[in-house]
Amino acid sequence: MKEVEIFCKNTGSYHSFPMGTSLLEISSSLNIKDDHSVCGAIVNNQVKELTFCVVKPKQIEFIDVSNTDGIRLYIRSLIFLLYAAIKEVFPHVDFRVQNGISNGYFCELNGLEREISESDVFSIKQEMQSMIDADLPFVKKDLLTPEAVDLLMKQGLVEKAQLIEQQGQLYTHLYFLNDLADYLFGHLLPSTGYIRNFGLIPYYDGLLLIVPRRKNFLKLRKVSYHDKLFEIFQEQKDWAGIIDVSTVGSLNDRTLNGRGGEVIKISEALHEKKIAEIANMISSRNGDVKVVLIAGPSASGKTTFSKRLGVQLAVNGLRPHHVSLDDYFVDREHTPRDEHGEYDFEALEAIDIAFFNRQMIDVFEGKRVSLPRFDFRQGKRTNNGDTLQLTPGDILIVEGIHGMNPDLLTRIEERNTFKIFISALTQISMDEHTHISTADNRLLRRTIRDAKYRGYHAADTIKRWPSVRKGEERNIFPYQENADVMFNSATLYELGVLKKYAEPLLKMVLENQKEYSEATRLLEFLSYFKQINDDEIPPTSLLREFLGGSSFVY
Known part of the structure; x- marks a missing residue:
């Protein structure tokens, strides 16, 4: 019988097997031992199930549940x-x-x-x-x-x-x-x-x-109740019901019948209505609210949301001023490092908390302060001459990932703050049994934005994503229930639009790159969507932060 040669990354050596041997038979023959049972394999940088049969030379890495x-x-x-x-x-x-x-x-x-x-x-x-x-x-x-x-x-x-x-x-x-x-x-x-x-x-x-923990399979993941997050998920069901688009199939049906523009208009109107309602909540606090804190994970649309909220607050007679927590980074040499010795920019200690609190107190007392500007190229905080002094009717909007962390504004009274958590909680499902990961939605957004504005290839974004997600799990999501209100930045139509921009970028990831597996998975996912034309997306849409064409200045 003809044999095929495979290279097994687990053993670091070549092996020959009869043509048509399954991955399950190969793993048993090689006595592959992982922390947990082998459950699949990466074959030529693509995920395969253990029943897959090898008929050509392959590079194989067997994986268990500790692997994504x-x-x-x-x-x-x-x-x-x-x-x-x-x-x-x-x-x-x-x-x-x-x-x-x-x-x-x-x-x-x-x-x-x-x-x-x-x-x-x-x-x-x-x-x-x-x-x-x-x-x-x-x-x-x-x-x-x-x-x-x-x-x-x-x-x-x-x-x-x-x-x-x-x-x-x-x-x-x-x-x-x-x-x-x-x-x-x-x-x-x-x-x-x-x-x-x-x-x-x-x-x-x-x-x-x-489901079990990835690193400790014998233990289940910890369960807690997230009332505000659950409420926003229920709200998304209501929104999908309004448009009668709850699955990819129903979205495709609208697109194929030339009604994609209708879905865009209603989705954007629902966003505007929600932002206006949040602005009304802030305004109704009888002038107590001096600072609005906006936090959320990567690619959730925090920046555009803060600008749209500012417009609605202005409609209510308030004068918004925008501040980014990123400008309060400590100088690079003082930035904490993670367990791998890399700079941990997402740790709370990467922010000069004492300086930030001191400036906020001065501002709330009516003093004029010189706002910092962080120079990311030099890794130092600088002063470009911008100042801020609040007068009656002014309100501060602070955007940054640590906005929900109680250790951020330790010297400011709770009644003077209003906290908003924003995330892209995908509003449609693939079908009855398959939900769409909010992380996948954000990864596609970030892939497009990184390519357009930062010159990163899709492989670069995919490579960084696990580290980004780890930082979110540690620094953002544990505090999301501290929010006064949550906002869902996802739209019902967006994955049909992102398809047009993401597919060419993902197809540039090569088979010999480790990120090929994830790029292939995302391409397969996008293949189920019918493409939606983005001409009718307004310039104020949160999605414009990633696609381009926004009327806001970033």
């Missing part, structure tokens, strides 16, 4: 398992994955017609465990697309069927667990026996599916 792509494989398989268990316990209930929250995935059971009880959760978990114990295979099958669509429709997965049909492909592959079919826009584990840890609890009016 590995945990994605695990989560998709876990969601399919949950779906199958619910179909067994509640055959007539519609199961929907809504969004990621509290280190888990919020799911709804529509048609149960009563509150979910602890006994319901116990029954579902028991069924899931019995399927795990049976080690049932996830079987991948290629079907003629009309057959796949018909099968999904019979299972009640109308949204999934609609999206697959829109792709116009001759064949479609589905995964099967016993006789139940599903597709979760990515690879799965070989079988249910690979799922060794999960949690399931009642959460608000639904369920929370809890």
Whole structure:
């Protein structure tokens, strides 16, 4: 039998195997041992499932759940398992994955017609465990697309069927667990026996599916309740209901029927209405609010939001003044370093807190202060002659990632502040079982902005993204519930617009680059969207901060 040679990064050596050997057989033969069970592989810098068979020379790296792509494989398989268990316990209930929250995935059971009880959760978990114990295979099958669509429709997965049909492909592959079919826009584990840890609890009016920690698989991620974040997710459902666009399929349907402009207009009007409402809340504080703090993760649109809020505050008779926390960075040699010895610009200690508080107190007392300007090229704080003195009717808008941190303004009374947390909480889902990650939405925004304004290639942005996300998890998200109000900067239409700008950038990532795997995943994701023309996006839109064409000066 003809053999193929592979290079295994885990062993650091070449090996020969019969043509058609599966990755699972190769990992077993090489006795690959990771911290946890091998769940997939990176083959020529593309993610593959363990059932993938090698017929040509390949470079292979086996991965487990400590790897980002590995945990994605695990989560998709876990969601399919949950779906199958619910179909067994509640055959007539519609199961929907809504969004990621509290280190888990919020799911709804529509048609149960009563509150979910602890006994319901116990029954579902028991069924899931019995399927795990049976080690049932996830079987991948290629079907003629009309057959796949018909099968999904019979299972009640109308949204999934609609999206697959829109792709116009001759064949479609589905995964099967016993006789139940599903597709979760990515690879799965070989079988249910690979799922060794999960949690399931009642959460608000639904369920929370809890996944293991990446670095400590035996422990589940910590669960907490995020009332304000959950409320904003519920608001997004209402907004999607107003336009009747809750999935990619329904958005594509509007686009194909020439109604993309209508979605843009309504989405932008909803944003303007929300910003006006926030401005009214601030103005109603009887003049107590002296500073508005705006915080949020990377590519959430903080800068444009602060400018649009300033316009609405001006409509209410206030005079806004904008200040960036970035200008209060300590000089480069005093910047803290992370565990790798790199400058940690996202740590609170990277800001001169004492100096910032001193200036804020002086400003609130009516004194004139000289505003700093941070020179990022020299790594030093400078003074360019700008001054600030507040008079009655003036209000300060401070933008920066630490705005929700209680240690930022330690010497300012709470009643004098108004905190706004902003993030791009994607408002549509792929279909019933696949939510769209808010992080993916922001990564696409940042990829476009970095290329347009900073000269970075998509590979550069993708390479930096894990570090950015780590900083957000440490410095931003733990404080988001401190906000007086949250604002969702995502729009229903934007992924259809971002497609046009992001695809050419992602296609420039080469196969021999480590970032090729992530670029390929994002391209596959964008392939499901029909492109929306951006001509009707107004110059004041938050999206213009990334696309260009904004009427605001940055």
